[in-house]
Amino acid sequence: EVQLVESGGGLVKPGGSLRLSCAASGFTFSSYSMNWVRQAPGKGLEWVSSISSSSSYIYYADSVKGRFTISRDNAKNSLYLQMNSLRAEDTAVYYCARDGILLANRFDYWGQGTLVTVSS
Amino acid sequence: QSALTQPASVSGSPGQSITISCTGTSSDVGGYNYVSWYQQHPGKAPKLMIYDVSNRPSGVSNRFSGSKSGNTASLTISGLQAEDEADYYCSSYTSSSTLVFGTGTKVTVL
Numbered sequence: 325e326v327q328l329v330e331s332g333g334g335l336v337k338p339g340g341s342l343r344l345s346c347a348a349s350g351f352t353f354s355s356y357s358m359n360w361v362r363q364a365p366g367k368g369l370e371w372v373s374s375i376s377s378s379s380s381y382i383y384y385a386d387s388v389k390g391r392f393t394i395s396r397d398n399a400k401n402s403l404y405l406q407m408n409s410l411r412a413e414d415t416a417v418y419y420c421a422r423d424g425i426l427l428a429n430r431f432d433y434w435g436q437g438t439l440v441t442v443s444s
Numbered sequence: 445q446s447a448l449t450q451p452a453s454v455s456g457s458p459g460q461s462i463t464i465s466c467t468g469t470s471s472d473v474g475g476y477n478y479v480s481w482y483q484q485h486p487g488k489a490p491k492l493m494i495y496d497v498s499n500r501p502s503g504v505s506n507r508f509s510g511s512k513s514g515n516t517a518s519l520t521i522s523g524l525q526a527e528d529e530a531d532y533y534c535s536s537y538t539s540s541s542t543l544v545f546g547t548g549t550k551v552t553v554l
Contacts (some may be wrong), residue, residue: 342515361490361545368447369482369533371491371543383541386445419489429535429543432501438460 326350326433328420333438340410340442346403346420346435354378354398357426360405362416363437364438372418373405383427388414410442448473448534448546454550461522466534467515474515478537481510481519486528491533494519521527521551525545529553 332344346358360372373394374383382394393406403420417439421431450465456462461513463518466473466481479497482490492501492512497517507522517536521528 331552359543365517368548369484369535369545371545374543385542401553425538425543427478427543428495429478429493429537430501431480431482431490434491434497436489 326422328419328422328433328435330438331417333357333382333440335443336410337444338411338442340404340426342402342406342410342440344405344407344418344420344438346396346405348401351400351422351433353396354359356424357428358394358396359416359421359423359431360403361421361431361434362414362440363419364413364416367416370416372391373404376422390394399424401431407440409442412420412442414440415442416440445472445539445540445542445544446546449548450532450534450546452547453550453552455554456521457511457554458524458526460524461520462524462551464516464519464532464534464551466519466536467547468517468536468544469515469526471539472515472536473512473517475539477512478533479509479510479512481508481517481522482510482533482535483528483530484533490533500541515546526553
């Protein structure tokens with residue numbers, strides 16, 4: 325069974341940092357592109373970042389470029405999102421999602437999400 | 445990149461058909477066939493319902509269908525059921541090598 329489990333969310337002050345993790349199981353992690361998508365409370369979905377299976381290709385939304393870094397460790401079946409210089413508007417539930425082809429937008433499996441709250 | 449435009453809400457009675465539109469530009473919806481639709485129930489993660497404009501993943505009911513004309517994609521739900529009440533989001537690949545989601549549509553089953 326495919327499973328994606330996010331962790332690392334929590335309360336952080338503006339300007340602070342946080343590292344999210346996504347543990348994958350039930351499929352060959354190294355064969356899939358992976359993504360982060362977020363959803364602010366009561367709002368819609370927003371794509372954050374994508375990384376190819378071998379980490380050769382990485383893409384970011386303009387809203388997080390220069391502040392967030394996506395990475396993966398295929399040996400540990402894990403996806404990460406390093407978030408720096410956090411702002412109130414980064415408050416959201418962060419989901420990791422699997423994609424068969426980089427940027428093909430076929431997010432067939434999602435995690436349950438982890439909540440990040442940026443507040444003083 | 446601005447969000448794709450969807451109607452805020454659509455409603456229908458059980459058994460009816462409804463269609464949700466998703467309007468973008470030639471730089472996203474109109475330029476590529478990487479358009480997907482996601483269903484999200486309250487407090488749950490999104491679920492992929494349609495990919496590549498009109499393809500259904502295994503396990504998704506054939507009551508859900510997708511299409512595209514120009515810069516507008518559409519999701520049609522036929523034979524509306526109570527369990528279809530949820531939020532629906534379209535998304536598309538863009539010419540900037542990014543992805544963009546729609547504003548979301550709340551479907552209500554009357």
